[in-house]
Amino acid sequence: MRVKMYTAIRPDTEISFTEEGLKLTNEVRSLLIRNVTENDYKVISELVAGIDDQKYNSLSQDNKRITELISIINDHHFLYRMKNRSLDRENRTLGYWAAKGLDPYKADRKVTSSKILILGMGGTGSVIFQHLLAAGVKRITIVDSDSVELSNLNRQFIYRKNDVGTPKVMAAERYAREYYGDDLEINNLQKTIRSVEDVEDIIGNESSFDLAAICMDHPTGTITDICQKALLSKKIPCISGGVGIRKGFYGPIICSKQVYKEDLYDRQHGTLYSFGPTNTVIGALMAQEMLEYVAGLDNHATTFNMNFERYTLVAAKE
Template structure:
C-alpha cells in the first residue's frame, strides 16, 4: 500500500533507507507506543517518536514541570513551570505533527491503570526514575506480553536494554528486587548533565523504532555508558 504524498515527503529520509522503506514506515505509523515518564528520558523519546510518525503515542506522568527540570527535559519550557508535564508534552507533539494520535494520562501509574492501558499499546517504554514504578512497569509488561524498552541515567552514567522481547529476560532477572532500594542514588541526589538524558533517550527511541519496523534487536544485553570517560560497553545478562 502506498503512503500519502504528504507523509512520503515528511518521512522520506527514513523511507530512503534500505532497512526501512515504505513498508517499514507503514509499520512505524501503525505502532502504538506507551511512554511512562515525560521527564529527562521521556522528553527525547517523545520528541523523536513523534517526529518519526509513530502511530499512536501514549504518555503517562503525574508530575508538574519544575525549574530544575529545564536543563534536560527539552519538551518543556519556562512557561510550563507549575503545570502538568503531560500538557506541555501534548503541546510539543501537536507542534511537530498536528494529526499525530496521542493520549495523555496525567496520573501516577498504578496497577489498575497499567492493566487498563498496557493492552492498548504494542511497545512500552520505561522513562521513569522511581524504583516502585519501574518494577510495576516491568511486571505489567510481562503480564501483558509487551516488549519493554528500559533506560536510566545519573550523573555521567546511563544504561539501556530491551526486556521481555521474544522470550528474553525481564527487569527482575537483571535486578532482583532489593528489600530496601529507597536509598539508592537518583538524578535528584547525584544530578545529571542534560545531554546524557538526550543520549540515552534517543538510543531508547531508536530501539523502539527498530522494534516497530521489525529490525534486529539484541536480547539479554545491557548497554552501559560512562560519558565522563567516554566508555561504551555491552554486557550479557
Template structure:
C-alpha cells in the same frame, strides 16, 4: 442527511476546527473537563466526512523522506530483511504510523524519547506522568519551555507532539504508576511500553512496567537511567523471546555494590541535557527498531555507557533455567 442532537458546546467547537488546534487545545479553549466527549464528537465529524485531513500522502512522504532513505539502507544491510519481504521503505514506515507506544515518565530521558518517536511518525503515543513542569526541569527536559512552568507535564508534552506532527494521536494520563494492575488498564492496543519514570525509583517503576507488560505479552524497555557520568539506555524485553526483567534484576543484584538500584536511588542526581539526550535517544532508537521488526540491540543483557569517554560495556545475561521465561530455542539478544 444525518441529524444529531448535541450539547451547546459543540456549536462553539465547529468554528475552532480550522486545523490550527490539537484536541488538547480545543478542550482547553472550550473549558471541557471530559476529553472523551470531545473525541467522540470529532470521531463522528470525521466519519461523516465533515473533517478534512491536514496532510496529504505526498506531505507525509516528504516529511519522512530521509527516514525512508535510511530504511532502504537498512533493508540493503539485512537489518530489516526479515520484515521487508519485498516491501519498500514506505510500507515499512506504515508500521510506525499504525503503532502505539506507551511512555511512562516524560521527564529527563522520557521527553527525548517522546520527541524522537513523534518525529519518526509513530501514530499514537500514550503519555503517563503525575508531575507539573518546574524551572529545574528546563535544563534537560526537551519538550518544555519557560511558558510551561506550573503546567501538567503530559498536557504540555501533548501540545509539543502536535507541533511536531499534528496527525499523531496523543492520550495523556496524569498519574503515577504504582501497580501493575493500574498500568494494565492503560495498555490496550499498545505495541510497546517504554519505562522512563524514576519515582518512587527507577527499579520500582521498571518492576511494575515489566510485570504489567509481560502479563499481556507486550514488548517493553525497562530501567533506563543516567547519572554520575554513566548511562544505561534500558533493557529490552520481548516476552517469550528474550531474557526477562526479573532475570536481569537477579543477575545485577550486586552490581556496583548497590543491590540493583541501577543508577538512580530515591533522590535525583545531577544531570544535563546532553546526558539525558544520549540515553533517551538510544532508547528511542531501540524502540523504533522493535516497532519495525529489526533485531533489538538492548535485549538479553545490560549496556552501560561511560558518558565521559563514550566507552560502552555490554554484559550478556542469559535467562535463568528456573525462570523459564524463554524457551531455549527462542532466545534473541544483543551482541
C-alpha cells in the same frame, strides 16, 4: 492490482568500477568483485535506481554472470527490496530503513501505524517522545504525574518556561500538536504509578500497545519491576533505561517474562541532579531501539551500559 517489486542497492552504498574490478562500500563493509567487465558494471549500476522483478528475471535467464554478481552483492548485504522504485527524498527516514535492508515503505507503515506507551515524561521519556513523533509515530499514550518545573528545562526540551505549573502530559501534547499538527492520537494521562494495578488500569483502558518505554524513577528501586510485570502479563514488549551523573544504561526490549540477573546492568544511584546531554544520549538510543523494533529489525537482546566520562558503550554480560 499486482504490486511491482524492485531490487536495489542500499542508498548508503557507493559503487565504482576500476581496473581492480567492481567495488561496493558503505560504513560497515567493503566488497571487491574481480573479473568484471564494463558492460557488467553498466548493468549492475541500474540497481542504484532499482530494477523490477520482470527485468531481474529476464537478466537471470539471459546473463548468468549478472545473476552471479547480483547474488554475490546480495550475500554481502548491499541490496534491499521495495515496492516503489524511488525513495521519497522529503522523508529522509526512508533511506535509513533501506540502508538497513528493509523495504522502506513497509517499515514506514509499521512505524506510523504503531501504538506506543511512554511511562514517564522526564529527561529520557520526553526525548523518546520527540524522536517517535519525528519518525512518524502518530499514536502515543503518555503518562506522568508531575507538572513542569523550572528545574526540568535543562534537559526536557519539549517544555517551555511558560509551561511551568502545567501538567507535563498536557504540555507534551501541546508540543506535539504545535510541531506535528492535529493528525495525531495523543492520550495524556496525569497519573501516579505505585503498583502493578496502576499500570494495569492504564493498559486496560486502551487497545493493545506495540511497545512501551519505562522512563520513571519512582518508587526508587521498584518502579521498573512494577511496570515490567504489568506490561509483560499483557504481552506488551517494553524497554527501560536510566541516567546517572557518570553512567547510564538502556535495554533490552523485553518481549516475554524473563528474569535478569541483578548485575546485568550497573545500578544507578538516585540523585537530585541531572544533565541535558546525558539524558539526551540515553533517550535517543532508547528511541532508536524502539523505532527499529517496530519497523521490523532484530532486537538487541542485551543491556547496554554507557560511561559518560570515558565515552564508552558496552554490552552487559549476560
